[in-house]
Every structure is written in C-alpha cells, then in structure tokens.
Amino acid sequence: MVNNVKGQRAIIMGGTSGIGLAAARMLTEAGAEAVVTGRDKAKLDSALQQLGPSAQGAQLDAASYEDLKAFYSRQGSFDHLVIAVSGAKGAGNFRELSLNELREGFDAKFWPQVMAAQLSLDTLSSNGSITFLTAISARSSAPGIAGLAAINAALESMVPILALELAPIRVNAVSPGVVDTPWWNWMPEEQRVAALKFYELQAPVGKVGQPDDIAKAICYLIDNTFVTGTVLEVDGGLRLK
Secondary structure (H helix, E strand, O other): OOOOOOOOEEEEEEEOOOHHHHHHHHHHHHHOEEEEEEEEEHHHHHHHHHHHEEEEEOOOOOHHHHHHHHHHHHOEEEEEEEEEOOOOOOOOOOOOOOHHHHHHHHHHHHHHHHHHHHHHOOOOEEEEEEEOOHHHHHOOOOOOOOHHHHHHHHHHHHHHHHHHHHHOOEEEEEOOOOOOOOOHHHOOOHHHHHHHHHHHHHHHOOOOOEEEEEEEEHHHHHHHHOOOOOOOEEEEOOHHO
16 A cells, blocks of 8 residues: 555654554555654553564654754654644533633644644655644534634644645645544543444444544555645545534
8 A cells, every 4th residue: 555665764743552553553564664752651662562673762742842853853864754643622612612721732732743843844855745633623613623623724724835835845634533542532431432423423434433544544645745735534524514
C-alpha cells in the first residue's frame, strides 16, 4: 500500500497509541524509519516494543516550545512529519461550555500541532510532507461540538495556505470521524461503550472507525507525492447526517 517511503524517516508526534501508533506501524512495515513521541514513558516503551528495531522514541511534551525545539535539534534531517497530538476538552453545549476548558482544548491540540509544524521546518526535507490530524467536527453541525469544531477548523483552514507557502513541502490533513481509540477513555466505560454504539448507528457505513482506517489515509498522503493542500475526510460518512 505504501510504495515510496522505504529508507525514509518519519516523525510521528503523539505516536505511542491509537492512530499515531497505527501509522508508525504501517510506515515501518513499508520500510521507513519511524520516530514516535509521547509524554508517557510507559506508553512510549510499549509502543517501541510493538514497533521493533525500525522505530525510535522520544519522551516529550508537545505543548512545550522548548521541548519541541530541543527534540528537533537532536533529530536532524527527516522526511515526513505526522502530528497526531490531541486533547479531550472543548466539547459541550455552547450555553454551558466552560471557556477555560475550551482554552485548554486549544492548548492541547491547536498550539502543539502548529508549533510542531513550524519548528520542524529547519530540518524537514524540502521533498517531504506534513500531515495534521484534525477531526470531522470541523465539518459537522451537530449540537454540542462548537468548541471542538473551532479547534479543528482552525487547523484545517491553515492547510491550503501552508501548502502554497511551504511548497515544495506537501501539507495535508486527515479529518477522522469517530474512532475507537484511547481518546474516549476520559469517559466511564459504560458511557464510552454507549457513545461508540450511538455513533456506530449514526454512521452510513454502520460502524465506528479503527486506528488502522485513519492510518491508511495518513500513509496515503505521505506516499502520494501529487497530493497537497488537501483535508482528507475519513469519517464513515458521519458528516453527511
């Protein structure tokens, strides 16, 4: 499935679980070298054990400008950047939405992704790519997601501009729908199961996504050197409801 990454080097920010880990696995299986990052050392060690000798890891806080800058200075040149850093705050009906939590949602996703992209530019190959990971909330009108929509739409609005400004570096984003990942673990288990079942019934494809579904889209955008400025929707049709 991935034909053009053998011998190349990819950094996956937030690559220790879920979608980021699935993307790192696919890239290493295709012959790339992956560097995965995460804040939790136990998760990082587990990810590296799963990925094998073609992967390296670094423990860092992607919300820290200093951590990111030091990380890139240690890594040297590389070919592809995948930014799967996220947070779980910002949802809720607007009338009751905590503005502090919305601000924390931007601090956990928007700013880390923007900083990770900007600070990569001194060492990212001019023939390489940046892939943001957003969410289909940016393109949905469902009640209760105005905050999440704002965070993800802010990132998506930058993609076509950066594709022109940073060319020939390719800049894209994958916009997932509901995916069964640890992102949902902030909910009590019974509530999490019920939420995923609800979205399974809502999606035209009749299921929620799995990390591999999104990782395949990430790998496509990395592999296809004729795609830039694109936000690829991988949501099982949820945005159509």
